[in-house]
Amino acid sequence: MRYSQLFGKTSKTAPKDEVAINAQLLIRGGFIDKEMSGVYSFLPLGLKVLAKIENIIREEMNKIGQEVFLPSLAPKDLWEKTGRINTVDVLFKAAPANTHSQVKNDAEYILNSTHEEIITPIAQKFNISYRDLPFAVYQIQTKFRNEPRSKSGLLRCREFRMKDLYSFDKSEEDLKKYYRIAKEAYGEVFARLGLKDLTYFVAASGGDFTSDFSHEFQVKCEAGEDTVYYDPETKEAFNKEIADKLAQKDKTYEIFKACEVGNIFPLYTKFSKAFGYEYIDEKGEKHPIYMGSYGIGPSRVMGVLVEVFHDEKGMVWPKQVAPFDVHLITLGEQHHKRAEEIIKQLESKGIDVLWDDREDVSAGQKFADCDLIGIPVRLVLSDKTLDKIEFKKRESHETKLISPEELDI
């Protein structure tokens, strides 16, 4: 990709209303654009990162479930059936404006903030035999929640990306078994996202769903809204609510700010009961289905990655999620021919290159933009490098001259 043709440009300044590091750098780098409070557009660079994050999640989720794609818009009667139309106060309700057509004008819809109301009735249509159980399905989708106070760039949005997985089991015991499987899969996701050392498995209460336990995956991060209580001895972590409940005075916790990137919780029979969803066992008897719900927020993860991996010059992407593998800079048009050869060589090996081919831009600006965008490897072709290539990693200050044959990303 030629930088000169990339949609979206870097900027020296961030909009004054963006305080969060992730929003400032992502906007300055041309990754995202703000539409309104808690709502952002993803430009090509940002979309590439988001897609990589989502693909890592998808690959791990495919090992423990099947992908589906559910609608954003829901009929309100499903939400009335569970009663959540009245209890979930962040719900967006949508009314059509077809004043000129024959469409009924008093219809009201829900913009799904989560999809239990959708998936449960679908499962009920097909999987009512014990022979269908257990199973799990997931989707990656845009969610809508009218947060009373969206903030911190991508960390707390009103419209955001979410991977949500739903499990269906015959018994509480089976549900707990799957819960552990999901936990392991989540650990793998965050490890692959480069967050292994920063992610904590945190015990939390069940929120609206249950008075029993649930767990959050929290990334240690100053910009986070949550507080984690970590016991270095037992390696157990708790959120504030649970820690208060435990109130073990002789314990000394490590206390730090964190951002929730995922959570898993058992739903038990809350939703299956609301919809009358039961399965028939081998004796012909009916039993309630045990469900679980498991979420990861890919767009929030993107914000967290910036919060955690940046320096004073810009973003420093882990290579698994970087928008490109290599940022190639040419200083002078006389190097364009070589650049094209090198790109061809790299692309034949599946390496994705962003080439800053601009001719009317100073070297300093190209380097500054390169640091801001944060691609893991920088290559420079200039009069100084002669027939060699200058190689530098984003996180390092060292440069070295290598020959094209030595180029191995």
Next chain:
RNA sequence: CGGGAUGUGGUGUAACGGUAACAUACACGAUUCGGGUUCGUGUGACUCUGGGUUCAAAUCCCAGCAUCCCGACCA
């Protein structure tokens, strides 16, 4: 939803109640070519909206809207 702050070209900032200025970005022309080069020319704002005070409002007052911050909230 309580408290606080702020709304001026795309972006960032100025302007005592009296001609809306500068930087950046953008366009054109030179210049330069390893850390946001230098110079010239040009485009670009009904100063968030609606009222009010005043001879005169970006500026003062009221209301609304929007945005950010703190708190409450947060599947």
